[in-house]
Amino acid sequence: MSTILVGLLTETQKEQLVGQWYEPDSFFNPIQDIKDNWIISLEEMHDCVNPDFMWVKDLEQIEYQPKPIEPPF
Amino acid sequence: MPKTSVDADAQAFLTAAAITDPTISSSINKLVVDMKVAGVWTDIDVILPIVGGSASSHRVCLKTATNKVTWNGGITHNSTGVLFNGVNGYGNVDWNAPNLYNRTAIEWTKDIISGNGWSGIYISSVFGMQLSKLLTNMQTVSTGLNNLVSININDSFGLRASVVESIGTNGGKHYGNSGLLNQASPNSAPSGINYYIGALNSGGNPFLHNNRLQQFFVFGNSFNAAKIAIFKTLIEDFQTTLGR
Numbered sequence: 001m002s003t004i005l006v007g008l009l010t011e012t013q014k015e016q017l018v019g020q021w022y023e024p025d026s027f028f029n030p031i032q033d034i035k036d037n038w039i040i041s042l043e044e045m046h047d048c049v050n051p052d053f054m055w056v057k058d059l060e061q062i063e064y065q066p067k068p069i070e071p072p073f
Numbered sequence: 074m075p076k077t078s079v080d081a082d083a084q085a086f087l088t089a090a091a092i093t094d095p096t097i098s099s100s101i102n103k104l105v106v107d108m109k110v111a112g113v114w115t116d117i118d119v120i121l122p123i124v125g126g127s128a129s130s131h132r133v134c135l136k137t138a139t140n141k142v143t144w145n146g147g148i149t150h151n152s153t154g155v156l157f158n159g160v161n162g163y164g165n166v167d168w169n170a171p172n173l174y175n176r177t178a179i180e181w182t183k184d185i186i187s188g189n190g191w192s193g194i195y196i197s198s199v200f201g202m203q204l205s206k207l208l209t210n211m212q213t214v215s216t217g218l219n220n221l222v223s224i225n226i227n228d229s230f231g232l233r234a235s236v237v238e239s240i241g242t243n244g245g246k247h248y249g250n251s252g253l254l255n256q257a258s259p260n261s262a263p264s265g266i267n268y269y270i271g272a273l274n275s276g277g278n279p280f281l282h283n284n285r286l287q288q289f290f291v292f293g294n295s296f297n298a299a300k301i302a303i304f305k306t307l308i309e310d311f312q313t314t315l316g317r
Contacts, residue, residue, distance in 0.1 A: 004160060025128040029146030029161045041147025041160050064160060069280055 006039040007059035014038040022048040022056070034065040080105045085138035086122075090130040097124050100314045104307060105135065111303050117293040119168045122311070126152040132164075141167045145279075148271065153317050157271035159188055159284030164270040168292045169194075177296045178268055179234040181289035181308050183317070191273045191281045193235060194266050232305045238295045248301045268292060288312060 009017070009030055017028040022044050030038050045056045079087075079098075083105040087098055101122065108114040120135035121142065128150050132142035144150075146161035157163065180192060234248040237259055245257035270290060272279035289308050296304070 006160065023128060025132055025140075026144040026148065027146075029163075031146075031161045039161075041158050041162065043147030043149060043158055043162065066160070 004064040005061045006033070006041055006064040007045045007056060008062050009038040009040060009059065011038065013059075017053065017056070020050065020053060022050055022053065024049075028053075028056075032067065034067050037062070039064065080109075082135070082138070086133060086135045089138040089140075090125050090133040092125045092130060094125075096315065100124075100311055101135065103314070104311050107307055107310075111307070113296070113300055113303055113307075116296065116300070117291060119166065119290070119292040121166075121290040123154050123288050123290070124152075124315070126150060131155055142270075143167075154183055154286050154288035155271075156186070156286045157283050159186070159282050161279075161282065163272035163279045163282060165274075166268045166270060166290070166292065168268050169266055175238065175295045177234060177236045177291070177293055177301075179232065179289075179291040179296075179301070179304055179308075180270065180287060181232055181312070182230055183286040183288050183312075185229045186284040186286065188284050191283060192268075192270045194268055194274050232301075232308065234296070234301050234304075236295050236301075248298070250305070252302070253298055288317065 014030045017030055017040065020028055022028050026047070028040055028044055030040050033039055039062070040056065040059070042061070045059060048054060048056050079102050083098075083102040086105075087093075087101060092098060092101070101124065104122070105114070108117070114136075117136050119137070119141050121131070121133075122135050123131050125131065125133075128144050128148070131150055132140045132144065134141040143165040145163055145165065147158035148162040148164070149156040149158070155164070178193060228249055231250040232248065236246045236248070238244050238246065240259050242258050243256040245259045247254045247257075266274055266277070268274065269279055270287065271285075272282040289311070291304060291308075
């Protein structure tokens, strides 16, 4: 599987993004990776047109390592 | 040249979604007329035809001409449909019911980019035992009480429908491109939880995000096999006229 890159957030940055839109009718959705880092996707970074959050375009990019989830069925 | 009449419901949707493209407009009009002729229009609560190429147009419901989806996380919207990123993207559909039995969710997938993620509603007890479900997955279908068995379908595109007709023996059914895939036995009816597309809704938390390119969603009353087949034909024809 190819590497997926995501943008690394601080706790403060995560709090700033929750509930905010990055493009019309689309909202940021910060999640935690396997190391409990807060991250957003490259789509949210690249597609952001909200003038209050253009700084997301400059976030450090790291490899996405998801938390292990076993489908319960 | 005589002016072609446009169905009022089709026109309301086109106006709400700010769509003026003639190909999309005529395709939407034909779809609405065909659904009414086929007798399935009144069974539907929400139709998301995913046309117009933007987050704003993709959230408009064809049945009500109102916004029915909140998009969250990484999603790409364009003329081919809505592509969930498999990381954190999902759509929260404003659709639930006092009880989820007598309910159907139909999804139309263009392609699976990677992985094998899910959409829908998943409910489990504190013991981790599945109580009820309304969910779809293209390549694997779980079956039986508490879903102890899985079967592989290997469909990578097309229709997947999940129907909860009733609580009890074989009250839950999964349909695919070839018709009925399997039956399950829900033993409770969850309520008040929205359907997620692009991920499963587990008590308000999205998980098992999928990485699918999707083009059409229908939510409504429980449909039998004949009505599921009607939807498959209508949706397939709709995608063909759009050239996608």
